[in-house]
Amino acid sequence: MGKINKVGVVGAGMMGSEIALCFAASGINVVIHETSLDLAKKGKERLSGILDKSIKKGKATEEEKEQSLNRIDLTDNFNGFDSVDVVLEAVFEDLKTKKDVFSRLDKICKPECIFATNTSSMPITLLATSVSSDRIGKFIGAHFFSPASVMKLVEVIPALDTDEESVTFMIECCREIGKTPVRVKDVAGFAVNRLLHAMWVEACRLLEEGVATPEDIDLACKFGLGHPIGPFALMDLTSNDLNLKVEHILFDAYGERFRPRPVLKQLVDANHLGRKTGRGWYNYNK
Ligand SMILES: NC(=O)c1ccc[n+]([C@@H]2O[C@H](COP(=O)([O-])OP(=O)(O)OC[C@H]3O[C@@H](n4cnc5c(N)ncnc54)[C@H](O)[C@@H]3O)[C@@H](O)[C@H]2O)c1
Numbered sequence: 398m399g400k401i402n403k404v405g406v407v408g409a410g411m412m413g414s415e416i417a418l419c420f421a422a423s424g425i426n427v428v429i430h431e432t433s434l435d436l437a438k439k440g441k442e443r444l445s446g447i448l449d450k451s452i453k454k455g456k457a458t459e460e461e462k463e464q465s466l467n468r469i470d471l472t473d474n475f476n477g478f479d480s481v482d483v484v485l486e487a488v489f490e491d492l493k494t495k496k497d498v499f500s501r502l503d504k505i506c507k508p509e510c511i512f513a514t515n516t517s518s519m520p521i522t523l524l525a526t527s528v529s530s531d532r533i534g535k536f537i538g539a540h541f542f543s544p545a546s547v548m549k550l551v552e553v554i555p556a557l558d559t560d561e562e563s564v565t566f567m568i569e570c571c572r573e574i575g576k577t578p579v580r581v582k583d584v585a586g587f588a589v590n591r592l593l594h595a596m597w598v599e600a601c602r603l604l605e606e607g608v609a610t611p612e613d614i615d616l617a618c619k620f621g622l623g624h625p626i627g628p629f630a631l632m633d634l635t636s637n638d639l640n641l642k643v644e645h646i647l648f649d650a651y652g653e654r655f656r657p658r659p660v661l662k663q664l665v666d667a668n669h670l671g672r673k674t675g676r677g678w679y680n681y682n683k
Contacts, residue, residue, distance in 0.1 A: 401425055401570060405481035405506070407498050409440025409471075412515055413487035415545035418444045421468040422461070422546075423574040428470040428477040437471035444469070447546055478505050483570060485539060487515040495519070499527035499536075508532070511563055511570075513539035517590065518646050521583045525556040534560035537567050540587055541576075543635075552581045552589060585650035586643070594647055594655060597640065600628040601658035611678045629678035633671035637678075641665050 403426045406417040417427045417440075431437035445466060451457035470477055478484070484502055488494050499512060506512075512535055514524050525536035538554030551571045555564050564580065571578035581588045600614055609617070615627020632640050641662065647655035664670075664677065671677035 401482045401573065403428065403477075403481045405430065405475075405478045405484040405502075405510075407484065407486045407502070408488040409437045410487065410489075411543060412541060412545055413485070414440035414443050415447070415543075416485050416487055416515065416541055417469055418447065418465065418546045419541075419574045419576070421465040422457075424468070425574070426468050426470075428472055428481065430472050430475050430478065432473065434471060434473045437473065441466065441469060441471060475501065475505050478502065479507065481506060481510055483511040483513060483566075485513050485515060487541075490516065490518060492519060492523075495524055496527040499524065503528040503532055510535070511566055512536045513567060515539060515541055518586070518643055520585075521554050521556040522558075525558060533558045535563050537563050538583065538587075539567055539571070540581075540589075542589070549575070549577045550589070551576045551578045552587045553578045554581050554583050554587055556583055586647050590643060591647065591651075594640075594644055597628050597632060598644065598655060598658060601660050605658060605660050633677035633679055633681075636671045636673055637661060637665050638670050 404420045406413050406427055406429045409417070409429050409431045413429065417429050420427050429437055429440065431440065445462070448457055448462040448465060452459060452462060484506060486495060486498055488498055495514065495516065502512065508531065512528060512532065514521065516524065516538065517540065521536070521538035525533050528536055536556055537559050538552065538556070540552040540554060542548035542550050553564065553567045553571065568578045568580065579588070586594065603609055603614055604611060611629035615629050618624040618627045626634070641657055644655055644657040644661070648657060668674055669676045672681055675682045
């Protein structure tokens, strides 16, 4: 792989901003495009907060913080994207928004630039059709996990027409920023969400059958399986509305084994979405 000199990140939300930080902290220059400079600045300010916490924990220095932040440029008009070696897209999970971004980028970025999407639920092969036939071999999925500055895993997902060189590039690119990439086929839920939701659906069944409480199921997974966090606490973190949406996609793709459980649907109907609404499987307002 040729050296990566500069990376373009699209979207400075929860995922995009921290993906940008992964590259900047590894000494690579980054430019983030957002819909407004204000939003881009907010994303960068969040990073400042994350780096402050790392300093407190002794995992980074003031100097490293300054260097990382100085490597991140902001734009609201794709300024600087003509010289990036790879683009990581992390905009809203909306097909039209993503397709519009990629077709614009296709005209701006250099021909050898790799395009990677962080989508959690859309087929990479479908998104790849947003770019011209000359670029389609360079289109790939790079699925980071939240919080992206901490979690080591990246699922690297070739689309139907992605060339092997681009797969190798993406895998090496992940390693260069200290991540652990795994190669996964372009199927609904990729690998991790299939494993996760299989467990979550079963956790909901246990609850419906009165086998154990959410608290006890979480304790069982932590202390019996060595999970850092139990399924109900994790569902509350990722948001139950999103969890339900993903289970509908998995149900469409794989049938009965992913049918969303009534107890989850009811929770979402009640707007108990998890930490973001103050109540989910647990009550956070107490
Ligand atoms: N949140 C997670 O746990 C998680 C995990 C893995 C993957 N993902 C995926 O990452 C992507 C982003 O998710 P998120 O949680 O960061 O969402 P988010 O809502 O926090 O951030 C999305 C950002 O994209 C920006 N945006 C929207 N349209 C844009 C455009 N045209 N150009 C530039 N920026 C634009 C928004 O202003 C927003 O800041 C989604 O595809 C999601 O499925 C999310």
